[in-house]
Amino acid sequence: MHFFAAMVYSLESSKELESSISLQEITKEPVVSIPIRYLCIDEEPSLLSEASLAPAIPTIDSKALVMEQTRGSELERLHLTCKEWGIFQLVNHGVSSSIMEKLKYEIEKFYRLPLEEKMRYKVRPGDFEGYGQKAILHSQDQKGFDWADRFYMITNPVQRRKLHLLPQLPPSLRETLEVYLSELQKLAKVLLWSIADTLKIAREEVDKMFNDEDGMQSVRMTYYPPCPKPELVMGFRPHSDATGITILHQVNGVDGFQVKKDGVWIPVHFLPNAFVVNLGDILEVSSNGLYKSIEHRATVNSSIERISIAMFFNPKFEAEVGPAASLINQDNPPAFKTVKMEKLVKDYFSRKQDGKSFLEHLRISKGKTAQ
Numbered sequence: 001m002h003f004f005a006a007m008v009y010s011l012e013s014s015k016e017l018e019s020s021i022s023l024q025e026i027t028k029e030p031v032v033s034i035p036i037r038y039l040c041i042d043e044e045p046s047l048l049s050e051a052s053l054a055p056a057i058p059t060i061d062s063k064a065l066v067m068e069q070t071r072g073s074e075l076e077r078l079h080l081t082c083k084e085w086g087i088f089q090l091v092n093h094g095v096s097s098s099i100m101e102k103l104k105y106e107i108e109k110f111y112r113l114p115l116e117e118k119m120r121y122k123v124r125p126g127d128f129e130g131y132g133q134k135a136i137l138h139s140q141d142q143k144g145f146d147w148a149d150r151f152y153m154i155t156n157p158v159q160r161r162k163l164h165l166l167p168q169l170p171p172s173l174r175e176t177l178e179v180y181l182s183e184l185q186k187l188a189k190v191l192l193w194s195i196a197d198t199l200k201i202a203r204e205e206v207d208k209m210f211n212d213e214d215g216m217q218s219v220r221m222t223y224y225p226p227c228p229k230p231e232l233v234m235g236f237r238p239h240s241d242a243t244g245i246t247i248l249h250q251v252n253g254v255d256g257f258q259v260k261k262d263g264v265w266i267p268v269h270f271l272p273n274a275f276v277v278n279l280g281d282i283l284e285v286s287s288n289g290l291y292k293s294i295e296h297r298a299t300v301n302s303s304i305e306r307i308s309i310a311m312f313f314n315p316k317f318e319a320e321v322g323p324a325a326s327l328i329n330q331d332n333p334p335a336f337k338t339v340k341m342e343k344l345v346k347d348y349f350s351r352k353q354d355g356k357s358f359l360e361h362l363r364i365s366k367g368k369t370a371q
Helices: 013-019 048-053 062-066 068-084 097-111 113-120 171-199 203-210 281-286 341-349 357-362
Strands: 060-063 087-091 131-133 147-154 216-224 236-239 245-250 257-262 264-268 275-279 297-298 306-314
Touching: 060 062, 060 257, 062 068, 062 171, 068 087, 068 171, 097 171, 097 216, 097 306, 113 131, 171 203, 171 216, 171 245, 171 306, 281 357, 341 357
Parallel strands: 060 087
Antiparallel strands: 087 275, 131 147, 147 216, 216 306, 236 297, 245 275, 245 306, 257 264, 257 297
């Protein structure tokens, strides 16, 4: 699930007008034919017809990661999961069910607001934060619209928050989000420390990049309306996250999240009250390719909406993103370039989002050295 993908918008006035329209409003009336800008018929089919044969993604127990008697075995399980999958379901994470239920209620309530209320938070010209539709457009004839409305905003560093977004949300939603973001911030720290331990990287090295004061954190609430021809559209197109880690919560329990494993798309069935955590490209780079980011996408349902909330954890803009120094030696030379986070963002914006192609852009060609 990828926060940078939410940032790439067309700046042409006509395209901005289209992307500001609420798909939720459009689908309140029966959809006779799919608007051409949403068509996505060239995507690879999933294993949905063979769901019983699909392997389940691994599960990691958050409590087991911190309990002395279970920590060693759970860290080994995490290590293998990050190598072989790059994604896992996180159980016993400590975020209370009352917070999760309150969040579900508040997000559903927000998406039931009249359009004029939601449009107070619409994406402004030239910006990428706010409410609206995401379109990644690199040519005049590219379709590129996902079948979804979303509300994306940067939440950390606190001084980077847009004053017209989180601070202006309805008080009950704002307060619930603040509690949820705080809980996930603590959870992410435990996960990042655990990943550092599995890689034998000093926790201080991770804290320096992802610290709570100026590490880049953001959140995206996404609403996927029903579609009468779900096979013709895509809720969120295939990509890997150019982030550290992403923590995904399937708010209303409707499936649609899929991952690509060994060239095959696999549906993910969320365990009750579990989060799905996926590694982003930045962690694949930091581990020098030992750990893997995973390509994923979102499909839509023909009869019911799907709602999710993703939180993204990234290095601060001033950080140098590259293979961890402690992992590099004569037998393990750097496989990726080292670049500033700010440059990484700009480079990402200049490229078409396509699977894991951005990660390949960061890879060092044989015979070349790190820059």
